[in-house]
Amino acid sequence: xxxxxxxxxxxLERYLRHVAIxxxxxxxxxxxxxxxLGAYLEFLGAAGLTRPGEVTAAEVxxxxxxxxxxxxxxxxxxxxxxxxxxxxxxxxxxxxxxxEADVAADARPPKLPSRLPKAITVQExxxxxxxxxxxxxxxxxxxxxLEFLYxxxxxxxxxxxxxxxxxxxxxxxxxxxxxxxxxVRLFGKGxxxxxxxxxxxxxxxxxxxxxxxxxxxxxxxxxxxxxFLGQRGARLSRQNVWLIVQQRAEQAKLAHEVSPHTFRxxxxxxxxxGGADVRVVQELLGHASVATTQLYTLVTADTLRDMYTTxxxxxx
Numbered sequence: 001x002x003x004x005x006x007x008x009x010x011x012l013e014r015y016l017r018h019v020a021i022x023x024x025x026x027x028x029x030x031x032x033x034x035x036x037l038g039a040y041l042e043f044l045g046a047a048g049l050t051r052p053g054e055v056t057a058a059e060v061x062x063x064x065x066x067x068x069x070x071x072x073x074x075x076x077x078x079x080x081x082x083x084x085x086x087x088x089x090x091x092x093x094x095x096x097x098x099x100e101a102d103v104a105a106d107a108r109p110p111k112l113p114s115r116l117p118k119a120i121t122v123q124e125x126x127x128x129x130x131x132x133x134x135x136x137x138x139x140x141x142x143x144x145x146l147e148f149l150y151x152x153x154x155x156x157x158x159x160x161x162x163x164x165x166x167x168x169x170x171x172x173x174x175x176x177x178x179x180x181x182x183x184v185r186l187f188g189k190g191x192x193x194x195x196x197x198x199x200x201x202x203x204x205x206x207x208x209x210x211x212x213x214x215x216x217x218x219x220x221x222x223x224x225x226x227x228f229l230g231q232r233g234a235r236l237s238r239q240n241v242w243l244i245v246q247q248r249a250e251q252a253k254l255a256h257e258v259s260p261h262t263f264r265x266x267x268x269x270x271x272x273x274g275g276a277d278v279r280v281v282q283e284l285l286g287h288a289s290v291a292t293t294q295l296y297t298l299v300t301a302d303t304l305r306d307m308y309t310t311x312x313x314x315x316x
Contacts, residue, residue, distance in 0.1 A: 080109035151202035153267030
């Protein structure tokens with residue numbers, strides 16, 4: 001598949017179709033690629049380059065330098081993400097026969113500092129969830145949503161994409177490996193499906209919401225299979241969930257910054273502190289590699305070290 005007459009703009013559109021259709025990446029991920037590579041093509045355009053074959057390793061190095069220097073310098077994480085997008089784009093051009101060499105093959109992202117996931121304590125999570133102990137529509141909806149996030153460790157994108165039919169009972173044959181009970185079907189990155197057990201607190205909160213609140217919300221909208229709805233009957237957005245979490249954290253007077261992802265971190269950390277095997281937590285989180293999940297074991301190791309230092313007479 002030659003590309004002598006292919007412009008960079010058209011090559012980008014071809015690449016985005018590839019990652020969306022053939023690799024099955026999510027809409028949010030494809031949009032991130034479009035933003036990153038749009039900035040890259042703007043940089044190349046300022047240098048007068050319009051075709052893939054005109055780009056050399058020097059331009060890639062120059063783009064990387066522009067991300068790290070000047071008034072608009074990006075954080076190391078953002079720089080690493082954008083360079084990863086650039087490398088994927090050029091690798092695709094080589095594989096498709098558009099160019100004869102991968103000019104970004106030697107581009108190395110900056111070394112990232114090791115950042116431990118942030119979790120709140122079991123007591124803080126209890127206080128946060130307790131802010132939803134009311135009987136009005138918003139309280140019942142928020143309790144179902146937040147209990148679900150903590151019970152499953154779901155990503156916020158997985159929660160807002162959830163439909164009513166994705167909440168299952170093992171009696172129907174779904175998630176039989178978990179025995180008798182309730183499970184939820186989540187769709188993670190790349191559309192990968194996993195089954196996660198649903199605890200009794202989350203199940204009770206969801207049941208109350210489904211019976212007492214969701215029918216009222218549905219009546220205000222145009223009809224949707226979504227599980228979690230806003231006040232006008234439409235599917236909750238990621239921003240909606242973020243605002244709900246922020247408001248409830250403020251009500252609970254938590255000293256930490258709390259986001260929807262805090263629920264995922266806390267889910268993993270509390271499971272490991274309770275004795276769960278790291279590979280089990282890997283499956284529940286939908287991590288492709290156990291190495292990602294092992295970041296959480298560093299958190300629990302810190303907790304153990306603090307307890308030891310405080311309690312052992314010869315620790316210090």
